[in-house]
Amino acid sequence: GAVVSQHPSWVICKSGTSVKIECRSLDFQATTMFWYRQFPKQSLMLMATSNEGSKATYEQGVEKDKFLINHASLTLSTLTVTSAHPEDSSFYICSARAPASGSHTQYFGPGTRLTVL
Amino acid sequence: QKEVEQNSGPLSVPEGAIASLNCTYSDRGSQSFFWYRQYSGKSPELIMFIYSNGDKEDGRFTAQLNKASQYVSLLIRDSQPSDSATYLCAVPTTGNQFYFGTGTSLTVIP
Numbered sequence: 001g002a003v004v005s006q007h008p009s010w011v012i013c014k015s016g017t018s019v020k021i022e023c024r025s026l027d028f029q030a031t032t033m034f035w036y037r038q039f040p041k042q043s044l045m046l047m048a049t050s051n052e053g054s055k056a057t058y059e060q061g062v063e064k065d066k067f068l069i070n071h072a073s074l075t076l077s078t079l080t081v082t083s084a085h086p087e088d089s090s091f092y093i094c095s096a097r098a099p100a101s102g103s104h105t106q107y108f109g110p111g112t113r114l115t116v117l
Numbered sequence: 118q119k120e121v122e123q124n125s126g127p128l129s130v131p132e133g134a135i136a137s138l139n140c141t142y143s144d145r146g147s148q149s150f151f152w153y154r155q156y157s158g159k160s161p162e163l164i165m166f167i168y169s170n171g172d173k174e175d176g177r178f179t180a181q182l183n184k185a186s187q188y189v190s191l192l193i194r195d196s197q198p199s200d201s202a203t204y205l206c207a208v209p210t211t212g213n214q215f216y217f218g219t220g221t222s223l224t225v226i227p
Binding site (some may be wrong): 032034035043044047049091093095104105106107109110111 | 134151153156159160161162163166205207209212213214217219220223
């Protein structure tokens, strides 16, 4: 149980285009999902917290107009990188929190590797 | 002081030895503690979590929690080359997010 998927697993795009990444909880309902970014050999960096049915909460320094997050259902959150540039190239990882019994456990998706040319 | 601190390593142990990974945290009110493993180029995967003082065992893994000293450790018995990865300690915040340590890189030498 507690499987989280991401799609696509990797994407290459041209500078200036937008890219949408999907995060799905496959066998549980996730009221809260998290979006992280990780550069090579660096730690996970939390970008935003996504709550179903409400606006995402962005971490300081993360542009909400550039990284659009939508959490339309209890099993799906999407991250759209708008007008992507080479510096946005990174490993984007989502996680989902299973809400049962107040558990804080986060289950991570496999990640999406974005390369912007 | 960072909320969660880990030795970045790298930590090298021979195959079959016990690997000991340590994590300290600053919030004395923290109640739960998580260990994740991250292979290079992959996303983190949950190893185990611990809520109560003492030891919690799961196969070759043992988590140890000492709330008075504010540290949590992960022991890996009979280390295998496949255990070579970065191990992340995570502590929930009041906002249900995680404070992650920077991770300890472990290499198990055959």
